[in-house]
Amino acid sequence: MKKHLIYFVLFYSSLSFGQQTYFLEGLLAKNKIYLTILEYKSDDEISATYFYQNALKDINMIGNRKNNSYNFAFKDYNNNHFFEKFELTKQSNGNFKGTWISNSGKKILLQLTPINFSKFKSNSVASKEHSLDLIKTHFLDFKQDSISTYQGKELIWYSEKHCKSHFFRLGNHFSEKSKSIVNPILNKIHIDNTLAQLNCSSSFDYNSGDSIEYNVSVQYVTTDLIGFEVFSSWFCGGAHPDFGGQGYLLDLNNGKNYSIDEILAFDKSVTTEEKGGFDAFSKYRTDFFAPKLFELINETEHFVKPTPDSDDNCDYTDLDSWNFVSWNFTEKGIEFTPYFYRAARNCEQPFLVSYNQLKKYVNNEFPYRL
16 A cells, blocks of 8 residues: 555564564463564664564564663553563573563563574465564464355455454355466465554554454456455554555456556556656656546536635645545446545545546556446
8 A cells, every 4th residue: 555554563664774683482481472683783772572473463662782681671651661571681502591571570581592484484475574474474364254245246254363354255156267366366465464463563552452454345346357445544653543545456367456557547658666667657647647537536526725724624636635546446436535644634535436437548458448
């Protein structure tokens, strides 16, 4: 999702700036845990995250290092009290030994050893951006929980044991070929969404649960295509919660996921960032995509620019809001949602453009009619 994913966990986004990263495993009492410690180049501050094998939910901590001593905790920033903390010493053989301490004073001795990732890699179909995702994927457990019908075709819904991650696969009345091609793609999306949810943990709220909520809606199915939207709302720490949607249009014949610029072309210069590079892509979106899309939507909406003294900060006449929209295929047409800056995020609502309005702008390379 353009502005959305992921940056969820700042810990992970900072891995590339670390001087040293340790991936460790061991037992905390009788519970298997996996722990990452990140040292920074600039000072002795460290970040750490760990999860229990039976839960897979990240717990993020911060602390400091002095020589081979590593101390980090999850703290209440209001009163500086800690909920739990680790006091570890790095051994010459690469192992870590030390103590886990609860806020009640309970202490548990533990020894941690470097993770052997080779035993997990063959089981992973997830993104390898985060090494611990390889481990989490190994323990994901998807169960069928319901079946729905759309346009006479079955959608089989699955949930994941460790979190509120809910997604569908193709069922009866889809061809065996479509199921064999598309279901692995849907499975991959479900895994990625689940890992994002498990990785999204607030550094400020110790009791935060599932910090990402997903709403998945299928609103478009033809013989050749299935369109759906994943709408997410999340809070993974930081200043504010956030939300946003991502539309998909999958080809049931070959599994291709079409971008909106592979579907619509408002000018011959149409391109995607992957094909043309960001500069050409941004120029097309600014010069042609945004003005034409605004024109089509404004035919029915008749937007008026807010006055300077107005409390309304939803300026839909600003073409910059239409450069990088989110979109969703429905039976009646494509819904486009403009992008607004954080303080005006409440302005983001979908606007429908009918297929009748869009059919003359279908990209020549798109193999189907709207």
